[in-house]
Amino acid sequence: MLNKSGLTRRRFLRDAGATGVAAAAFPMIAKAQQPPIALRLHGAWSAKDIFHEYALDFAKKINEMSGARLRVEVLPAGAVVKAQDLLDAVHKGVIDGCHAVPAIWHARDASFSLFGAGPALGMDANGFLAWMRYGGGMELFTDLIYRQANLNVVPFFTGPMPAQPLGWFKNAVASSARFKGLKVQASGLVAEMFREMGARVESAADNDIAAALKGGQLDAAEFNNASSSRWLELSDVAKICMLQSYHRASESFVVLLNRRKYDALPADLQAVVRHAADAASADMSWKALHRYPDDQAWMRDKQGVSFQKTPVEVLRAQMNAWMTVAARQTKHNPFFERVWRSQQVWAKRTVGWLQENVADSAVAYDFWFGQRRK
Secondary structure: OEOOOOOEHHHHHHHHHHHHHHHHHOOOOOOOOOOOEEEEEEEOOOOOOHHHHHHHHHHHHHHHHOOOOEEEEEEOOOOOOOHHHHHHHHHHOOOOEEEEOHHHHOOOOOHHHHOOOOOOOOOOHHHHHHHHHHOOHHHHHHHHHHHHOOOOEEEEEEEEOOOOOOEEEOOOOOOHHHHOOOEEEOOHHHHHHHHHOOOEEEOOOHHHHHHHHHHOOOOEEOOOOHHHHHHOOHHHHOOEEEEOOOOOOOOEEEEEEEHHHHHOOOHHHHHHHHHHHHHHHHHHHHHHHHHHHHHHHHHHHHHOOEEEEOOHHHHHHHHHHHHHHHHHHHHHOHHHHHHHHHHHHHHHHHHHHHHHHOOOHHHHHHHHHOOOOO
16 A cells, blocks of 8 residues: 555665664664863962962863863962962963962063052952953063963963951051051052052061961961951961051953963864853852951950951051052153053053942941941
8 A cells, every 4th residue: 555655664674674774784873972171270379278268269160161071170379389489380381270369470561460450540459450451461461471471371360359457566566657667568569658658578478377476477467358367377476457448459360371281172162161251250260259258256255366458648658658669660660650650540440440349338237237346
């Protein structure tokens, strides 16, 4: 019996059988699964520091977003090279990349410190990263590493940090006169600022700061955040932490990848790295807001640390010191001046806008939760 297409049931089964035999004669060729591309990312941070955790978070995002086609391993500080040598190590391909802050390479060119650790202009770290993306900052940084330093690296900025405290002190800072002769741990442009305020600047590795404070080699030390400070045991040896400062008000991390290694990645994996940096920025902001208040409260409640607000007079003294430092640097470093002027243009436009549009959070906080700590 013919169906509408003119095929009999017997012929259909016969042809189908032949097709099956033919298919069996040519088995499916399985595409070999490529092993993941490995990247070693060397951090500037101890494995115990929350900064190392941020680097691990960034790597995890790349690994997951790439569908396991990229496998990023994060090494802690000192695993292969010292922190100040990370830039050259990535450039030469000794390591595939690093997770650090630009100010580490201040000795190579003071302009590096402007990318997150320069004179405060009222910008927070999100404002700084906005300048990097939309105000010409990334173009300037690219110019610095390619034309000025001729480095074989690709940069990605990520992770806006909350403004750092003024520092850890054995005695409260009532005025800027307190800095005269004070032995303070600092580095880069920040060290220059403290010197202008009359301090004696000393250098100490992170792990040695607490011992130096206890032994009297240091009178004070600036450090980034409550979680890192608690891990370093700074609260064990100094019971005064002065909050709010203009010395590192807009810092963020930079991830550098070896250019040859990055260029060899497929376009979609390059995009994964770029977007993972943005995702890590958001996630770090949320994690910092979650972790830092708890560690600060623990040091206050369990260790008797007194967290005090830096007097406005000290903040003004910082501004005067920054003005002198910037003037000195721009006089002999034209590139420094280019970056500094670009940041000023951006800050004047955007910080003013924020001040006009964002209500003071203190009003709402005091209404709902009572008066804040003074």
